[in-house]
Amino acid sequence: MLDDRAKLLLKALVERYIADGTPVGSRTLSRASGLDLSPATIRNVMSDLEEMGLIASPHTSAGRVPTARGYRLFVDTMLTAERGELATPSLAADQPQKVINNAAQLLSNLSQFVGVVMAPRRTSVFRHIEFLRLSEKRFLVIIVSPEGDVQNRVVFTATDYTQSQLIEASNFLNANYAGMEIEQVRERLKTEVESLRSEIGQLMQTAVQASSEALSEQDEVVISGERNLLSVSDFSGDMSHLRRAFDLFEQKTQLMRLLEVSSQAAGVRIYIGGESQVVPFEELSIVSSPYQVDGQVVGTLGVIGPTRMPYDRMIQIVDITARLVSNALSHQK
Template structure:
């Protein structure tokens, strides 16, 4: 339902005041802060309409009103004035340049938490089992270390126990064959191609390469969907989230199990720009009092993951949105330059 200008102004004023102090907002306060020249009776009538539409609610203990998840939604979608956030100032504090992409991701999660004072979360890039190159290192007789280098420079190691004692020359030859013929592909695709092509090679070498593909596929699967969370303890000081044991249990179940949070971040990676998930309206957020602000990040122009801030529904969205947006851009830049 469309709200007229007066109703929008009053709803915006109510949400902003409630975010600021956490107390239900009465008609008298609204008449002072809204800037509208309306009588208290008119304001009460408009607030009654907003309540009937489901945008505000009246707590039993107060004559004032608080925003509902639906009220927060219309606020963030149409009424919010996002703060200007100095990207260079954030960049100065953000140490995203690091030898390993995983370190950049950990730094980004820490920065999201530090700037927002809530919890920062980053879903690591999906590797899709793609590798850039592999290497075999002979550790001892029949023990080989498989080194897998991903497209973004991240490294995975797997130990191979073999039936044959391969010479260093055989290991180099096998690695060169895989890198020259399959580098840049996914292990699943390599497995399919190899079945036909390796019949031409000696059996021992073929077995080594097939073992490498199986181990590489497992290594990538194990390390995909890693999620880095920083600043969970910040949420303990947010009374809206920690006011009762049931809420605390729900919140830490979410952090411990991670499945629902991963699903939310995965969904938001398919959308463009900043997304806001408000508890109570989204099946993906487990608590009515919790919101998650997310944005996808990229490497070399391709979306590879998602990051965000987890906090109370009563958060300063106008400040958190640019923090998430800028962090996503900075992490994208850092990964693309790596």
């Protein structure tokens, strides 16, 4: 257990390190803490904190830096995030995918780090499907979901189809299968294709296959602002750190697992790099929050940045953005 003096010094050290990014010496700490303590007393307290694994002394400096454990104690017991008004634009709710993309960009712009949003798991039900002839043996499939999302896919075929044939096929699908899942439509077509003219039946099977692929290719994790890490001194000075961070963004399945863990907890959660396998890199931390549609949690969003990030501001940014996304998506229905 830390006494009040040790807590104040640890809080001052973490805040100073977050602000400056350089190891904090006892003289700097004396000024930052506002405590009337001798340098010897401060050094003794810092030595105790180091023995407890809360701070560490880089071999190149006499100052100290917080460890993952120190950050965790700071976040859990010392951080008071004031829920002040943060100037955030509203998220236009015209299309759900656009809301998700805008949210990732908003998180990145406000934090100056990386914004990440796990999109809601999508239904493969279509409300409307349309085919548009582009050129010989090439047409566009346009799929509209019940929520108003629009997906497009270009299809190449062995047979050329006229626009009137494409209209006939789309009319048949809309009249008989609208509101069903694409996979159900595909199975029904297999059994019913005999009753259709062979060329139209083949066309619809090809189009439904393309629709299924288009819907499955929707980004499950949207990331914005990776390049912001180039300007963070913690990464720009060590390309191996930066490379590992970018590898994480490339491996979206790992990010998906991380965000799914976050979605199981209410409110804003903070994952500090190095304290567990949740965030595998010591240099990175994640501030995340689930968001809802009509009261039900459907996804997670957050900010990924250096362990040395201003957590109080990140909490505000993530919390407010989660509320904006929840409101925008809930107004869809």
